[in-house]
Every structure is written in C-alpha cells, then in structure tokens.
Amino acid sequence: MKIGVLALQGAVFEHVKSLQQAGADQVVTIKRPDELEGLDGLVLPGGESTTIGKLMNQYGLMEPIREMAKQGTPLFGTCAGLILMANRIEGQDSAHLGVMDILANRNSFGRQRESFETDLSIKGIEGEPYRAVFIRAPHIVDVGNGVEVLAKHQDRIVSAKQDNLLVAAFHPELTDDVRLHEYFLDMVRNRK
Ligand code: GLN
Numbered sequence: 001m002k003i004g005v006l007a008l009q010g011a012v013f014e015h016v017k018s019l020q021q022a023g024a025d026q027v028v029t030i031k032r033p034d035e036l037e038g039l040d041g042l043v044l045p046g047g048e049s050t051t052i053g054k055l056m057n058q059y060g061l062m063e064p065i066r067e068m069a070k071q072g073t074p075l076f077g078t079c080a081g082l083i084l085m086a087n088r089i090e091g092q093d094s095a096h097l098g099v100m101d102i103l104a105n106r107n108s109f110g111r112q113r114e115s116f117e118t119d120l121s122i123k124g125i126e127g128e129p130y131r132a133v134f135i136r137a138p139h140i141v142d143v144g145n146g147v148e149v150l151a152k153h154q155d156r157i158v159s160a161k162q163d164n165l166l167v168a169a170f171h172p173e174l175t176d177d178v179r180l181h182e183y184f185l186d187m188v189r190n191r192k
Contacts, residue, residue, distance in 0.1 A: 001188060004030040004039045006065075008055040010047020010080060014173035015181075019043065022181035033064045041188040042068065046079030046135065046171055049106070053084060053096040062097065069099040074164045074191060076184045082167040083138050090141060100165045101144030108139040108156065108169075120170075122151040122159055125179045132158070132170035139169050164191065 005015045007029035019027045030036060042065065044052075056062045069075050069085075077085040077100075084096040086104035109116070114136050119129035132153070140157035143149060151159035151168075158169040159180075166187060172180040 001040050001185070001192070002026040002028065002038055003185075003188065004028050004036065004042045006030050006042065006044050006052070006056075006061070006081075008047075008059070008061075009052050010045040011078075011171060011173050012045055014171075015043050015045050015078075018173045018178050018181045019185070021176075022178040022185055024181075024185055030061075031059065033060050036061075036064055036068065039068070039073065040192060041074040041076070041184065043184075044075065044077040044081030044084050045173070046081060049080040049083035049096065052080055056084075056096070066097050066099055069097065069165060072164050072191060074166065074184065074187045075099070076181075077165075077167045078173065079135065079137055079169060079171055082140070082169055085165060085167055086140075088142075100160075100162050100167065101147055102140045102160060102162075102167070103142040104138050105141050106138045107136050109134060109137055118153055120151045120153060120158070122180070123148070124150060124183055127179075130179065131175055131177060132168075132172070133174045134158075134170045137169045140167075 087098040088103040147162040
C-alpha cells in the first residue's frame with residue numbers, strides 16, 4: 001500500500017507520521033505529477049487553499065489528481081484539502097479540483113475563534129470521542145445526494161465521505177489519535 005501526501009504547502013510531515021502510525025506500508029511526499037504513479041491513495045493536507053491550488057496548477061498536478069479521483073483512487077482532504085476537493089466554494093466563482101459534491105464555506109468559525117479543539121462523534125469511528133483541532137477551518141454547508149455526513153460540530157458538517165473521497169474540516173494529523181487515518185487506509189484496502 002503506497003500513500004502519497006501532497007507536499008506543496010502546509011501540514012505535510014504530520015500526515016506522513018500519522019499514516020505510518022496508522023499502518024501504511026509506504027508513504028511518499030508528492031510535488032510532481034510523475035510521483036503520482038502507482039499511488040493507492042492521496043492525502044491533501046491543510047494550509048491555504050488558494051496558495052495550494054495555484055501551486056497545483058503551476059506544477060501540473062490539478063488534472064492528474066482530478067483524474068485519479070475520477071478513477072476511484074481514495075483521496076483524503078483535510079481543512080484546505082477539503083476546500084480543494086469541493087465542487088462549490090461559497091463566494092468564489094470556481095472550484096479547484098472540484099471532485100466532491102459539497103459546498104464549502106471557508107473560515108467559517110469566526111476570527112475570535114480562529115482555532116479551537118472539540119470532541120466529535122464521527123460515524124464509523126468506534127470508541128471514545130474524537131478530539132478534533134480546528135484552525136481557521138471551513139465547514140460544509142450543503143452536500144449532494146451521494147455524500148454521507150460523518151460528523152457535525154454545532155450543526156455544521158465537518159466531515160463527510162462520497163465513495164472514494166473523504167474530507168475533514170479539522171486537522172487529524174495534529175493529534176496522536178490516528179483513527180481517521182486508519183479509516184482512510186481501510187478505504188484504500190477495500191478498493192484494492
Ligand atoms: N482557511 C484556510 C483556507 O481557506 C484553511 C485553513 C487550514 O487548512 N488550516 O484555505
């Protein structure tokens with residue numbers, strides 16, 4: 001099982017570590033289109049979605065990643081990664097990858113609460129509540145028919161899944177709870 005982490009900006013190495021802890025055999029960082037070859041799954045980390053989107057276009061990564069998603073390769077977008085995957089972004093005319101049928105709202109949790117932690121109950125994650133770290137996080141305003149809502153915080157959707165696509169508005173790589181990374185690796189295994 002070979003998993004890539006998009007490494008243009010943001011919380012890259014934290015994801016690498018979490019994926020390794022969750023049991024991924026091989027984790028590689030991705031900066032160029034040819035490095036996508038042979039990946040069984042790809043993580044799009046948090047950071048700043050406008051910057052990452054620009055770099056993806058510059059490096060020629062947008063179209064090949066869009067194609068991977070369409071072919072069924074599991075993608076896991078966290079925070080800015082969620083925004084990159086959304087097919088609609090509130091207040092913006094265009095999307096980035098636009099592979100997932102969700103409407104994303106950026107920076108939804110207000111300035112004075114730019115970052116916070118909270119306990120979530122996530123569908124498919126057993127056991128104790130999941131401690132989630134939100135940093136200038138987006139939320140999902142609306143989902144299409146094929147999208148399963150996995151978690152909400154204050155009535156706002158903060159995690160969802162559509163077939164091979166998984167998103168979280170928070171940063172699962174910043175805690176040592178790797179259950180969501182395990183969940184993603186299960187998606188990869190089930191596909192193989
Ligand atoms: N607010 C950022 C954006 O709009 C996302 C923040 C994050 O990834 N921590 O891209």
